[in-house]
Amino acid sequence: xxxxxxxxxxxxxxxxxxxxxxxxxxxxxxxxxxxxxxxxxxxxxxxxxxxxxxxxxxxxxxxxxxxxxxxxxxxxxxxxxxxxxxxxxxxxxxxxxxxxxxxxxxxxxxxxxxxxxxxxxxxxxxxxxxxxxxxxxxxxxxxxxxxxxxxxxxxxxxxxxxxxxxxxxxxxxxxxxxxxxxxxxxxxxxxxxxxxxxxxxxxxxxxxxxxxxxxxxxxxxxxxxxxxxxxxxxxxxxxxxxxxxxxxxxxxxxxxxxxxxxxxxxxxxxxxxxxxxxxxxxxxxxxxxxxxxxxxxxxxxxxxxxxxxxxxxxxxxxxxxxxxxx
DNA sequence: TACCAGGAGAGCG
DNA sequence: CGCTCTCATGGT
Numbered sequence: 001x002x003x004x005x006x007x008x009x010x011x012x013x014x015x016x017x018x019x020x021x022x023x024x025x026x027x028x029x030x031x032x033x034x035x036x037x038x039x040x041x042x043x044x045x046x047x048x049x050x051x052x053x054x055x056x057x058x059x060x061x062x063x064x065x066x067x068x069x070x071x072x073x074x075x076x077x078x079x080x081x082x083x084x085x086x087x088x089x090x091x092x093x094x095x096x097x098x099x100x101x102x103x104x105x106x107x108x109x110x111x112x113x114x115x116x117x118x119x120x121x122x123x124x125x126x127x128x129x130x131x132x133x134x135x136x137x138x139x140x141x142x143x144x145x146x147x148x149x150x151x152x153x154x155x156x157x158x159x160x161x162x163x164x165x166x167x168x169x170x171x172x173x174x175x176x177x178x179x180x181x182x183x184x185x186x187x188x189x190x191x192x193x194x195x196x197x198x199x200x201x202x203x204x205x206x207x208x209x210x211x212x213x214x215x216x217x218x219x220x221x222x223x224x225x226x227x228x229x230x231x232x233x234x235x236x237x238x239x240x241x242x243x244x245x246x247x248x249x250x251x252x253x254x255x256x257x258x259x260x261x262x263x264x265x266x267x268x269x270x271x272x273x274x275x276x277x278x279x280x281x282x283x284x285x286x287x288x289x290x291x292x293x294x295x296x297x298x299x300x301x302x303x304x305x306x307x308x309x310x311x312x313x314x315x316x317x318x319x320x321x322x323x324x325x326x
Numbered sequence: 327t328a329c330c331a332g333g334a335g336a337g338c339g
Numbered sequence: 340c341g342c343t344c345t346c347a348t349g350g351t
Binding site for chain 3: 156157158159161162165166205208209210211212213291293
Protein backbone atom coordinates (compact mmCIF):
# COMPACT_ATOMS: atom_id res chain seq x y z
CA UNK A 1 0.00 0.00 0.00
CA UNK A 2 1.46 3.26 -1.07
CA UNK A 3 0.31 6.81 -0.69
CA UNK A 4 -0.42 7.50 -4.29
CA UNK A 5 -3.51 9.65 -3.96
CA UNK A 6 -2.60 13.30 -3.77
CA UNK A 7 -4.71 16.41 -3.55
CA UNK A 8 -3.04 19.77 -3.52
CA UNK A 9 -3.92 23.37 -3.99
CA UNK A 10 -1.63 26.33 -4.49
CA UNK A 11 -2.05 29.87 -5.48
CA UNK A 12 -0.86 30.08 -9.05
CA UNK A 13 0.22 33.71 -8.91
CA UNK A 14 3.93 33.67 -9.58
CA UNK A 15 4.44 37.35 -10.19
CA UNK A 16 3.71 38.46 -6.66
CA UNK A 17 6.10 41.06 -5.32
CA UNK A 18 5.75 39.57 -1.84
CA UNK A 19 8.30 36.81 -1.26
CA UNK A 20 6.48 33.98 0.49
CA UNK A 21 3.13 34.75 2.10
CA UNK A 22 1.24 32.44 -0.27
CA UNK A 23 0.42 29.28 1.62
CA UNK A 24 0.18 25.96 -0.18
CA UNK A 25 -1.55 22.81 1.05
CA UNK A 26 -1.55 19.12 0.24
CA UNK A 27 -3.30 16.00 1.49
CA UNK A 28 -1.61 12.60 1.26
CA UNK A 29 -3.00 9.16 2.01
CA UNK A 30 -0.93 6.61 3.87
CA UNK A 31 -1.06 4.26 6.84
CA UNK A 32 0.22 3.81 10.39
CA UNK A 33 2.11 7.06 10.90
CA UNK A 34 2.53 8.51 14.39
CA UNK A 35 3.74 12.03 13.67
CA UNK A 36 4.29 12.97 17.31
CA UNK A 37 6.35 9.89 18.14
CA UNK A 38 8.37 10.23 14.95
CA UNK A 39 9.16 13.95 15.19
CA UNK A 40 9.76 13.84 18.94
CA UNK A 41 11.84 10.68 19.34
CA UNK A 42 15.31 12.16 19.32
CA UNK A 43 16.02 11.90 15.58
CA UNK A 44 15.34 15.50 14.60
CA UNK A 45 15.48 18.51 16.86
CA UNK A 46 13.61 21.33 15.14
CA UNK A 47 9.94 20.31 15.36
CA UNK A 48 7.47 22.05 17.67
CA UNK A 49 3.81 21.35 18.30
CA UNK A 50 1.51 24.37 18.04
CA UNK A 51 -2.26 24.49 17.70
CA UNK A 52 -2.42 20.79 16.92
CA UNK A 53 0.14 21.07 14.13
CA UNK A 54 3.82 20.12 14.00
CA UNK A 55 5.82 23.08 12.71
CA UNK A 56 9.34 22.77 11.40
CA UNK A 57 11.84 23.38 8.63
CA UNK A 58 12.85 20.93 5.92
CA UNK A 59 15.68 22.20 3.76
CA UNK A 60 14.80 25.81 3.05
CA UNK A 61 11.05 25.47 3.58
CA UNK A 62 8.87 26.19 6.57
CA UNK A 63 6.19 23.53 6.84
CA UNK A 64 3.53 22.39 9.27
CA UNK A 65 2.04 18.91 9.47
CA UNK A 66 -0.97 17.16 10.94
CA UNK A 67 -2.33 13.61 10.60
CA UNK A 68 -5.72 11.98 11.03
CA UNK A 69 -5.92 8.26 11.64
CA UNK A 70 -9.05 6.27 10.89
CA UNK A 71 -9.81 2.84 12.37
CA UNK A 72 -9.82 0.28 9.52
CA UNK A 73 -13.05 -1.50 10.42
CA UNK A 74 -15.25 1.52 10.95
CA UNK A 75 -17.22 1.85 14.19
CA UNK A 76 -17.71 -0.91 16.72
CA UNK A 77 -14.32 -2.56 16.30
CA UNK A 78 -13.26 -1.26 19.69
CA UNK A 79 -9.61 -0.92 20.61
CA UNK A 80 -8.43 -4.01 18.78
CA UNK A 81 -4.73 -3.39 18.22
CA UNK A 82 -4.02 -5.94 15.59
CA UNK A 83 -0.60 -5.36 14.11
CA UNK A 84 -1.78 -7.09 10.99
CA UNK A 85 -4.40 -4.56 10.02
CA UNK A 86 -2.88 -1.23 8.99
CA UNK A 87 -4.77 1.91 9.90
CA UNK A 88 -5.41 4.37 7.09
CA UNK A 89 -3.83 7.72 7.84
CA UNK A 90 -4.13 11.09 6.16
CA UNK A 91 -1.37 13.70 6.20
CA UNK A 92 -2.15 17.42 5.93
CA UNK A 93 0.78 19.66 5.05
CA UNK A 94 1.07 23.42 4.58
CA UNK A 95 3.97 25.47 3.32
CA UNK A 96 4.52 29.21 3.10
CA UNK A 97 5.47 29.21 -0.58
CA UNK A 98 4.11 27.45 -3.68
CA UNK A 99 4.98 23.78 -4.11
CA UNK A 100 4.23 21.56 -7.09
CA UNK A 101 6.36 18.52 -6.25
CA UNK A 102 6.08 17.18 -2.71
CA UNK A 103 8.80 14.55 -2.84
CA UNK A 104 11.02 16.64 -0.54
CA UNK A 105 8.35 16.03 2.12
CA UNK A 106 7.41 12.42 1.44
CA UNK A 107 11.09 11.55 1.21
CA UNK A 108 11.88 13.23 4.53
CA UNK A 109 9.00 11.51 6.28
CA UNK A 110 9.44 8.18 4.44
CA UNK A 111 5.71 8.56 4.01
CA UNK A 112 5.40 5.79 1.45
CA UNK A 113 7.53 3.25 3.28
CA UNK A 114 5.73 0.00 4.01
CA UNK A 115 5.96 -0.10 7.80
CA UNK A 116 4.37 -3.54 8.06
CA UNK A 117 7.16 -4.96 5.92
CA UNK A 118 9.76 -3.34 8.18
CA UNK A 119 8.15 -4.67 11.35
CA UNK A 120 7.89 -8.13 9.80
CA UNK A 121 11.68 -8.21 9.73
CA UNK A 122 12.02 -7.69 13.49
CA UNK A 123 12.81 -10.66 15.72
CA UNK A 124 9.61 -11.98 17.29
CA UNK A 125 10.88 -11.96 20.88
CA UNK A 126 8.90 -10.54 23.79
CA UNK A 127 10.82 -7.23 24.18
CA UNK A 128 10.42 -6.30 20.51
CA UNK A 129 6.74 -7.24 20.50
CA UNK A 130 6.17 -4.99 23.50
CA UNK A 131 8.08 -2.13 21.92
CA UNK A 132 6.20 -2.43 18.64
CA UNK A 133 2.84 -2.56 20.41
CA UNK A 134 3.72 0.50 22.52
CA UNK A 135 5.13 2.62 19.68
CA UNK A 136 2.71 1.94 16.86
CA UNK A 137 3.32 4.19 13.87
CA UNK A 138 6.84 5.24 14.90
CA UNK A 139 8.96 5.90 11.83
CA UNK A 140 12.51 6.71 10.86
CA UNK A 141 13.08 9.97 9.01
CA UNK A 142 15.42 10.62 6.07
CA UNK A 143 17.24 13.83 7.02
CA UNK A 144 19.89 15.90 5.31
CA UNK A 145 23.26 14.42 6.27
CA UNK A 146 24.90 17.70 7.28
CA UNK A 147 22.09 18.87 9.56
CA UNK A 148 21.96 15.40 11.06
CA UNK A 149 25.72 15.27 11.60
CA UNK A 150 25.95 18.73 13.13
CA UNK A 151 22.97 18.12 15.39
CA UNK A 152 24.41 14.90 16.76
CA UNK A 153 27.85 16.42 17.31
CA UNK A 154 25.94 18.78 19.60
CA UNK A 155 24.05 15.93 21.24
CA UNK A 156 26.75 14.31 23.33
CA UNK A 157 25.88 14.25 27.04
CA UNK A 158 22.90 16.52 26.47
CA UNK A 159 19.23 15.95 27.08
CA UNK A 160 17.06 16.06 23.98
CA UNK A 161 15.38 19.19 25.27
CA UNK A 162 18.72 20.98 25.47
CA UNK A 163 19.85 19.77 22.06
CA UNK A 164 16.77 21.46 20.64
CA UNK A 165 17.65 24.71 22.39
CA UNK A 166 21.23 24.69 21.13
CA UNK A 167 20.18 23.86 17.56
CA UNK A 168 17.55 26.62 17.67
CA UNK A 169 20.16 29.18 18.77
CA UNK A 170 22.57 27.97 16.10
CA UNK A 171 19.97 28.38 13.35
CA UNK A 172 18.84 31.78 14.62
CA UNK A 173 22.43 32.98 14.75
CA UNK A 174 23.85 31.55 11.52
CA UNK A 175 20.92 30.38 9.38
CA UNK A 176 19.05 32.39 6.77
CA UNK A 177 15.57 33.67 7.47
CA UNK A 178 12.85 31.81 5.60
CA UNK A 179 9.39 32.73 4.37
CA UNK A 180 6.56 31.98 6.81
CA UNK A 181 2.78 32.53 6.62
CA UNK A 182 1.40 35.71 8.12
CA UNK A 183 1.20 35.68 11.87
CA UNK A 184 4.07 33.26 12.41
CA UNK A 185 7.37 34.09 14.06
CA UNK A 186 10.62 34.02 12.09
CA UNK A 187 12.29 30.71 11.23
CA UNK A 188 15.75 30.00 9.86
CA UNK A 189 17.46 27.46 7.66
CA UNK A 190 20.02 25.15 9.19
CA UNK A 191 23.37 26.87 8.63
CA UNK A 192 25.71 25.39 6.04
CA UNK A 193 28.99 23.75 6.96
CA UNK A 194 30.84 26.63 5.36
CA UNK A 195 28.99 29.18 7.44
CA UNK A 196 29.72 27.37 10.69
CA UNK A 197 33.35 26.82 9.76
CA UNK A 198 33.66 30.56 9.21
CA UNK A 199 32.30 31.39 12.66
CA UNK A 200 34.54 32.08 15.62
CA UNK A 201 34.59 29.49 18.38
CA UNK A 202 33.37 32.10 20.83
CA UNK A 203 30.33 32.78 18.62
CA UNK A 204 29.50 29.08 18.67
CA UNK A 205 29.96 28.88 22.42
CA UNK A 206 27.47 31.73 22.72
CA UNK A 207 24.90 29.18 21.50
CA UNK A 208 25.57 27.28 24.76
CA UNK A 209 27.15 24.26 23.12
CA UNK A 210 30.13 24.28 25.50
CA UNK A 211 33.04 21.96 24.76
CA UNK A 212 31.32 20.75 21.58
CA UNK A 213 32.07 24.08 19.85
CA UNK A 214 35.60 23.31 18.61
CA UNK A 215 34.46 19.88 17.39
CA UNK A 216 31.53 21.30 15.45
CA UNK A 217 33.66 24.03 13.94
CA UNK A 218 36.47 21.70 12.87
CA UNK A 219 34.05 19.10 11.50
CA UNK A 220 32.26 21.82 9.53
CA UNK A 221 35.59 22.89 8.08
CA UNK A 222 36.41 19.38 6.94
CA UNK A 223 32.98 18.89 5.37
CA UNK A 224 33.09 22.26 3.63
CA UNK A 225 36.57 21.46 2.29
CA UNK A 226 35.43 18.10 0.95
CA UNK A 227 37.60 16.02 3.28
CA UNK A 228 34.46 13.97 3.96
CA UNK A 229 31.84 13.73 1.20
CA UNK A 230 28.59 13.38 3.14
CA UNK A 231 26.39 12.99 0.08
CA UNK A 232 28.57 10.20 -1.23
CA UNK A 233 28.41 8.09 1.93
CA UNK A 234 25.16 6.32 1.08
CA UNK A 235 26.77 4.72 -1.97
CA UNK A 236 29.60 3.18 0.06
CA UNK A 237 29.68 0.04 2.25
CA UNK A 238 28.51 0.62 5.81
CA UNK A 239 31.91 0.08 7.41
CA UNK A 240 33.63 2.46 5.01
CA UNK A 241 31.03 5.16 5.48
CA UNK A 242 31.27 4.82 9.26
CA UNK A 243 35.05 5.02 9.20
CA UNK A 244 34.89 8.16 7.07
CA UNK A 245 32.52 9.84 9.52
CA UNK A 246 34.69 8.86 12.48
CA UNK A 247 37.61 10.82 11.07
CA UNK A 248 35.65 13.94 12.02
CA UNK A 249 36.39 15.43 15.44
CA UNK A 250 33.61 14.79 17.95
CA UNK A 251 32.27 11.88 15.93
CA UNK A 252 32.69 8.45 17.52
CA UNK A 253 30.89 5.19 16.91
CA UNK A 254 27.53 6.25 18.32
CA UNK A 255 27.19 9.59 16.54
CA UNK A 256 28.47 8.07 13.30
CA UNK A 257 25.76 5.41 13.48
CA UNK A 258 23.10 8.08 14.10
CA UNK A 259 24.14 9.91 10.93
CA UNK A 260 24.29 6.68 8.94
CA UNK A 261 20.81 5.68 10.11
CA UNK A 262 18.94 9.00 10.19
CA UNK A 263 20.72 10.81 7.38
CA UNK A 264 22.33 8.32 5.02
CA UNK A 265 19.71 5.60 4.86
CA UNK A 266 21.74 2.69 6.23
CA UNK A 267 19.07 0.39 7.71
CA UNK A 268 21.64 -1.73 9.52
CA UNK A 269 23.27 1.08 11.50
CA UNK A 270 22.53 0.57 15.20
CA UNK A 271 23.44 3.50 17.47
CA UNK A 272 23.89 2.39 21.08
CA UNK A 273 23.42 5.28 23.50
CA UNK A 274 22.79 5.16 27.24
CA UNK A 275 19.07 4.46 26.75
CA UNK A 276 19.50 1.64 24.26
CA UNK A 277 22.33 0.24 26.37
CA UNK A 278 20.10 0.12 29.44
CA UNK A 279 17.22 -1.36 27.44
CA UNK A 280 19.39 -4.07 25.88
CA UNK A 281 20.90 -5.06 29.23
CA UNK A 282 17.59 -5.12 31.04
CA UNK A 283 15.63 -6.90 28.32
CA UNK A 284 18.19 -9.33 26.94
CA UNK A 285 20.91 -9.75 29.60
CA UNK A 286 19.25 -9.27 33.01
CA UNK A 287 21.64 -9.56 35.92
CA UNK A 288 24.72 -9.97 33.73
CA UNK A 289 27.65 -7.67 33.03
CA UNK A 290 27.87 -7.12 29.28
CA UNK A 291 30.30 -4.67 27.71
CA UNK A 292 29.24 -2.04 25.20
CA UNK A 293 31.13 -3.76 22.40
CA UNK A 294 29.45 -7.06 23.23
CA UNK A 295 26.05 -5.36 23.10
CA UNK A 296 26.82 -3.95 19.64
CA UNK A 297 27.88 -7.38 18.49
CA UNK A 298 24.67 -8.93 19.82
CA UNK A 299 22.54 -6.22 18.20
CA UNK A 300 24.19 -6.66 14.82
CA UNK A 301 23.34 -10.34 14.78
CA UNK A 302 20.01 -10.37 16.54
CA UNK A 303 17.92 -7.60 15.00
CA UNK A 304 18.40 -8.41 11.35
CA UNK A 305 18.57 -6.16 8.28
CA UNK A 306 16.24 -3.56 9.87
CA UNK A 307 18.32 -3.33 13.05
CA UNK A 308 18.31 0.45 12.97
CA UNK A 309 14.54 0.61 12.91
CA UNK A 310 14.38 -1.86 15.79
CA UNK A 311 16.80 0.34 17.71
CA UNK A 312 14.48 3.34 17.34
CA UNK A 313 11.59 1.32 18.74
CA UNK A 314 13.70 0.23 21.73
CA UNK A 315 14.91 3.79 22.30
CA UNK A 316 11.48 5.37 22.18
CA UNK A 317 9.89 2.57 24.19
CA UNK A 318 12.50 2.96 26.93
CA UNK A 319 12.05 6.73 27.12
CA UNK A 320 8.24 6.69 27.10
CA UNK A 321 8.29 4.00 29.76
CA UNK A 322 10.43 6.10 32.09
CA UNK A 323 8.25 9.16 31.56
CA UNK A 324 5.17 7.21 32.61
CA UNK A 325 6.72 6.55 36.00
CA UNK A 326 6.67 10.29 36.82
C1' DT B 327 23.11 19.39 46.45
C1' DA B 328 24.21 15.75 43.69
C1' DC B 329 23.38 13.54 39.64
C1' DC B 330 22.25 12.88 34.86
C1' DA B 331 21.93 13.95 29.90
C1' DG B 332 20.92 9.99 22.37
C1' DG B 333 29.68 10.77 23.99
C1' DA B 334 34.30 11.48 22.54
C1' DG B 335 39.00 11.30 23.32
C1' DA B 336 43.06 11.13 26.04
C1' DG B 337 45.70 8.88 29.64
C1' DC B 338 46.55 4.98 32.26
C1' DG B 339 47.91 0.06 33.75
C1' DC C 340 42.01 -4.14 25.77
C1' DG C 341 39.13 -1.90 29.57
C1' DC C 342 38.85 1.57 32.92
C1' DT C 343 38.64 6.59 34.48
C1' DC C 344 38.59 11.56 33.88
C1' DT C 345 37.38 15.78 31.74
C1' DC C 346 34.96 18.70 28.81
C1' DA C 347 30.01 22.85 29.46
C1' DT C 348 25.53 23.52 30.55
C1' DG C 349 20.87 23.06 32.19
C1' DG C 350 17.31 20.23 34.17
C1' DT C 351 15.52 17.37 37.94
